Amino acid sequence: MSERLVPVISLKDFENRKDEITKQLIDAAEYVGFFSLVDHGISKDEIETQFAVSRSFFDLPAETKGKTPHDTKTNNGWEYKAQLRPSTGTYDQKESLWLQRTSQWPSEDDVPGFKEESSKFMDKCAEISDRVLSCFAIALGFPKDYFRIANDPHEADCLTQLRLIHYPPSDENALAAENTWRAGPHTDIGCLTLLFQRDGEDGLEICPGRESHSSFARSDVFTAVPAETGPIVVNIGxxxxxxxDDRLKSNFHRVRAKEVGKSPSRYSIAYFNQCRRGFLLQGPLKKYPPMTVGEYFAESVARNFSGQAVVAA
Structure with a gap:
């Protein structure tokens, strides 16, 4: 199967171009499952500010980061090389901080301005997500605010999370199994992911091939997505x-270190739109039985991680 390029879609003049943008989003979601958003409303300076906030946390000593511990029941908090990836049989070579509005945050003393800046960033991500999801809702035959209600991050049962990620630099032994996989091949369990990257910190690769949300099928061709500060790489979950009803494709992706030479640190920020636990999930064609978002997460975690806790159901 040939490589599939990630379409670039502008959200400029969104309200007046909504029909055109919706067609572009649907075409990308049906064929690639990934697209890159520009003119989305978050400036490059704002993105760089959030990356600086992220790095200020990851630069802290482990004992200080550990004051915001990872909770397997909520999947919030700091984790270090703790995610065992079934697709590779090894632990992803990264550390991350999972956050929700109601979760424990790093203290102001340890990271001044962390919660204020990150909360503003989450609000901007929610606005962009609402726009994209409103297009998908209309195209699928739902009311335009259907996913906005289903995914309202201010509701207590919403599972949406911000994940700050740091992949430590690799050495010349990156081909060793334990060092190659910064993040092994996987799909995202949730609804829609917004990914922010930084210039020169490459490694993301995508792969088409899935026809069913419950299958593990993929092709052998992975396409590199160069890292760039500004555009948002978005993928269907x-x-x-x-x-x-399997119309929009959630495809496999991975993050790899360089096969030759050293790979520098890579920082990324992912905003996972994961909807409200109690909301009923069923497609317009009713291809699958109805279930709540919480039930869907529990079933997906059991299927994909063999009992590992990933997100509370």
Whole structure:
């Protein structure tokens, strides 16, 4: 199967161009499952500010970062090389901080301005997500605010999270199994993921091939997505694939270190739209039985991680 390029879609003049943008989003979601957003409303300076906030946390000593411990029941908090990836049989070579509005945050003393800046960033991500999801809702035959209600991050049962990620630099032994996989091949369980990257910190690769949200099929061709500060790389998650009766594709992706030479540190920021636990999930064609978002997460975690806790259901 040939490589599939990631379409670049502008959100400029969104309200007046909504029909055109919706067609572009649907075409990308049906064929690639990934697209890159520009003119989305978050400036490059704002993105760089959030990366600086992220790095200020990851630069802290481990004992200080550990004051915001990872909770397997909520999947919030700091984790270090703790995610065992079934697709590779090894632990992803990264550390991350998972956050929700109601979760424990790093203290102001340890990281001044962290919560204020990150909360503003989450609000901007929510606005962009609402726009994209409103297009998908209309195209699928739902009311335009259907996913906005289903995914309202201010509701207590919403599972949406911000994840700050740091992949430590690799050495010349990157080909060793334990060092190659910064993040092994996987799909995202949730609805829609917004990913922010930084210039020169490459490694993301995508792969088409899935026809069912519950299958593990993929092709052998992975396409590199160069890292660039500014554009947002967006991908469909398993939940939205199921919600669209498999029309919109949630495809595999991975992050790899360089096969030759050293790879520098890579920082990324992911905003996972994961919807409200109690909201009923079923596509317009009713291809699959109805279930709540919480039930879907529990089933997906059991299927994909063999009992590992990933997100509370």
């Amino acid at each position: 398993d939940m939205l694939m199921a919600w669209s």
